[in-house]
Amino acid sequence: MAAPEPAPDLLLMTSTALRVPHVVAYSEETVSLALTVLVDAWALSGRRLSYIDPAASDWGLGVLWARQQSHRLGRPQYDELHTLRQRECMLHRLCQVCAKPALDPDTGRLSWVFHETVHAASGHLSKPPTCLRCIPGARAACPRLRQEAHVYTSPDYKPWGVKGIVFSSGCPARQDVPLTDHATLEFTLARALIVHVSDLRPESAP
Ligand SMILES: [Zn+2]
Incomplete structure (x- = not known):
């Protein structure tokens, strides 16, 4: 006897639940902490944080970036962004779900989904945009967005x-560091790029 057909909304849940957003880190994508401090005549303090086997590709925007494995093994960690995939999305304006261009060609604007109302028209964001094509799937797959979703x-x-x-003094501390704070950046291991957005406008959710 043939298995019964799933209900339409169960089909939707099954298809959306399979899609892990591009920026999500997996449990086995470990971050290397094989760090040291090198003498660097070009650094403001004469020293800077480095990997013990430095490569030019470790640095970008004046800061050392975490080396994180990128093989998508293990379990998706939905609360954790993968450092290099997040940076790639932010630098190239890619959708955090599908990694395709996030800019809407009709309006020239980027779209963002939040689980609560945003009261400021400008501010800092570290989660990349979500393209209009991916918003319905993100709302269906994410428990928090199923309850409440606001598109801007x-x-x-x-x-x-x-x-x-x-890592400048005492215990290593998590911190948001502006790209203009060169002295602090020399002792920072970057985990995500923060961008400044302005003219945030509420929109109806697709
Ligand atoms: Zn997308």
Whole structure:
């Protein structure tokens, strides 16, 4: 006897639940902490944080970026962004779900989905935009967005800083560091790029 057909909404849940957003980190994508402090005549303090086997590709925007494995093994960690995939999305204006261009060609704007109302028209964001094609699937798959979803759009943004771990004194501390704070950036391991968005406008959710 043939198995009964799933109800339409069960089909939707099954198809959306399978899609893990591009920026989500997996449990086995470990971050290397094989760090040291190197003498660097170009650094403001004469020293800077580095991997013990430095490569030019470790640095970008004036800061050292975490080396994180990128093989998508293990379980998706929905509350954790993968450092290099997040940076790729932010730098190239890619959708955090499908990694395709996030800019709406009809309006020239980027779209963002939040689980609560945003009261400011400008501010700092570390979660990349979500393209209009992916918003319905994100709302169906994410428990928090199923309860409440607010869609906003903005024009293009500017890199503002990084979410990182600062090793300058005492215990390493998580900190948001502006790209203008060169002294702190020299002792920061960057984990995510923060951008400044302005002219955030509420929109009806697709
Ligand atoms: Zn998308």
